[in-house]
Every structure is written in structure tokens, then in C-alpha cells.
Amino acid sequence: MLKQRVITALILAPIALCGVFFLPLHPFSLFIAGVILIGAWEWANLAGFSAQPARIGYSLSVALALFGATQISAQSILWSALGWWLLALGLVVSYPASAGLWRSSLVRLLIGYLVLVPAWVGLVLLKSHPDSWILIMFLLFLVWGADVGAYFAGKYLGRHKLAPKVSPKKTWEGVLGGIVTVVLVALVAQPYLPFKELGPLLGVTVFVALVSVLGDLAESMFKRERGIKDSSQLLPGHGGILDRIDSLTAAIPLFALALMVMAG
Template identity: 55%
Template sequence: MLKTRIITALILAPAAIGGIFFLPPTGFALFTAAIITLGAWEWANMSGLEHQPARIGYAAAVAVVLYGLVDVSAVAVLWLALLWWCVCFLLVRSYPAGSERWGSVFVRALMGLLVLVPAWVGLNYIRAGGFHFGDASNNLLVILYVFCIVWVADIGAYFAGRAFGKAKLAPRVSPGKSWAGVWGGLFAVGVLALAASVLVSASVSEAALLVVASLVTGLVSVLGDLLESMLKRFRGIKDSSQLLPGHGGIMDRIDSLTAAAPVFALIITQLGWLTVGQV
């Protein structure tokens, strides 16, 4: 299993790096849309659409929605995403209570749109924007930074959880996660934000705002993970799919990112660090 995970990671890492740094905006939009569409195919199963024609149809519908967003205000979509993740906090916190309100196939499918579409918008909004923070002006590095927030939060949570993880975060949703893991992950994200601020010669006020923005994003990324765990637990499945040998499915890898990307994009837009018109 470990060998399979490593081989898959060695294939995926260059593809992800190439997709981020070497594709033009249109290519990046298509690259991320393909990932989101595959995620939608998996989400269809989590929604209760078991048969392939229905799952493919759902994925195609999500792709059509992405195409139709060309003339839609990206900021409006990002605000909708923030509102959605606030709702998700209540859903995860109360689970399994309340699942009768969102457990139908239709509602779970709608939830997928609210997760996947803003994630694509957030990433492409950052890709298309003009960015300025300290001495940094490369928006591609912002996308990498969002990935780093997710990765660092996950790594910090892993080690802190193993060392101090007695109090469970959401045992009815994801028994392996602990409050110690959350705090450890946020501490690691705070260190990341300070290090990034130093590297780009940010002012003290900019550094403080980046720490806050990163901590909020890191916290929301945990919620993205918990939401997918809740849907899989409700559906009775372990992984979103087996598309990535040794790693599960696409959603198992991007669940935290789907929450982090639109929230961070919105925050840095409101702070004036990112400016852009449409997606």
C-alpha cells in the first residue's frame, strides 16, 4: 500500500505543479475544471447516485455550470461560499441530528454544487487576478500558498493529534480527528504565514493580517474535510472513489482545498491584495 501511495504521489505531484505554474489562464481553467468534474463524478456517488449514467450526468451538469459562470460575478460566488461553509459548520456540529433535512439525493447533489463550483471559482479568480503583498506580486505563488495552508494544517494536525489527541473533535463524523490536531494544525499555519511574510518583506500590519487570513482559511479547510467525511459516513463508504491508487479518490485529496480556496480568495480580495474583474 505504501509503495502504491508513493508511486501515485510521484505521478500526481508533477502534474499538479505543471498545471499550476506552466499553463496559461485558459489552460489552467480547463485543468482545474477537469479535476472538479472528476470530483463531481465522485460526489454523485456520495449523493446516492449509484449508477454510472447518473454519475456521469451529474458530472456533466457541474461542467456546464462552470462554463456558464463566465459572465457571473466571482466575488458573489465567493460570498456564497463563505455563507455555505458557515451552514456546513452547523450541519457537521449537529450530525447525525438534522440529516433527515439534507439526506435526500437531491439535497446532497445540491451540496456538491456549493462545494465544487466555488472552489473552481476561487482558484481561477486568484489565477486571473493582480496580486500585491509586501514584495510579492506573483498570483501563482498565491495558489501555491493556499495549497501550503492545507498541507501544513494537515501535517500539523497529524503530529499534534498523535501526541496530544485525547479530546475528539467530531467523533460522530470523523473519530480520528482531535482538538489537539486542530490547534496543532493552526499553529503550523501561523508559522507558515509568518515565514511567508518575512520572505516577501511584508510590513507588520500585513503580516498580522496574513496570519489571521491564513488561520481562518486553515480552520475552514478542516471543515471541508469534515463535511466530506460526514457525507461518506452517511452514505456508508470509506473513500470517494478509487481513482487514485493508495489515496482513494479526487475528493479525498481536495476536500480541504474546496473550502480553503474560495475563502482565502475572498479574504485577500477584501483586504485589497487581489484585484480582478470576472473569473
């Protein structure tokens, strides 16, 4: 399993980094759209549809939604993402009682749009920023740092469960370890970032770390209700695309929104 994970990571990481650094905006948006559509194919399964025609049809509907998103204000889409993730927080905290609100396959399909479309919009918006590669890499390091810090802090210090009915292994100590890690990342990266003051940077950093945890928990909640461990088996040793980007689906749009608000 470890060998599979390493091999898959060694293949995927250069592809992702080349996309960030070398693709112009339009090809980049298509590249990320492809990733999102694979995620949509997996999401249809989370919603209860295992037949391929239904899953492919849902992916095509998400493709139409991505096109539609180009015709309206990016800011309105990012604000809608904030609304969804605030609601998701309540659903995760109150699970399994909350499952009655979203157990319907149709509701879960609609939630997929709220998860996937703003993530694409936010990442394309970051790519269009003059400091695009710095901001995207910083965001990736924040999400990775939160995950790695939480893993080690939770493994060696974890005592108090964060959301035992959703993800039994996550702990509050892990969350704190992730926050400490991303704060260190921000302090190192600050001279290279378009943030004039340290206070707002640290605020955004902690905010992104917390919402990345929420993104992970939300997908875990949907997988638990569906009775599956991974969103798919597309990535040997890693599960599916959604299993790799669950934290990013929350972090990307809210990081982009925070930048938008700070820019006035």
C-alpha cells in the first residue's frame, strides 16, 4: 500500500505542479475542470448512483454548471460557498441526526454543485491573480501543513475526539497541531506573499486550516452515510480524486473570498 501511494504521488505531483506553474489561464481552467469532472463522477456515487450512465450524466451537468459559472459574478459564487460551508459545519456537528436533511439522493447531488463549482471558480480566480503561483502554492502548503501537522499531533498527543461519529481518528489535539504547523508555514512564507501585515495573514492562515478540516469531515460524513471507505479506486493507494481534494474543495473558495474581501 505504501509503495502504491508513493508511486502515485510521484506521478501526480509533477503533473499538478506543472499545471500551476506553466499553464496559461485558459488551459489551466480546462485542466482543473477535468479534475472537477472526475470528482463529480465520484460524487454521483456518494449521492447513491452507482450506474455509469447516471454518474457520467451528472459529470456532464457539472460541466454545464462550470460554464454557467463563467457567466455570473465570481464573488457571488464564492459567497454562496461560504454559506454552504457554514451549513456544512452544522450538518457535521449534528451528524447523524442531520442526515435526515440530506439523505435524499437529489439533495446530495445538489450539494455536489455547491462543493465542486466554487472550488473551480476559486482556483481559476487565484490563477488570474498577478501573484498566482505564489498564492496557489501557499494555499497548497497550508492544506498539506494542516493535514500533516494534524496527523502527527493526533498520533502522539491525541486524546479528545473531534467528531467521533464522522471521523473517529480525528482529535482536537490534531487540529491544534495543524494550526501550529500552518502558522509556521505562514511566518516563513510571509516575505514572498502579497500581504502587507502579519495579522491578516495569520487570520487567513488559521481560517483556511480550519475550513480544510471541515472539507475533510464533510466528505467523510457523506462516505459514512453511503457506506464506502473511498470515493473511488482511481488513484492506487490513495482512493479517489475527492479523497485527495476534499480539504481543498472548502479551502480554495474561502481563501479566494478572503483575498477578495481584503482587497476591497
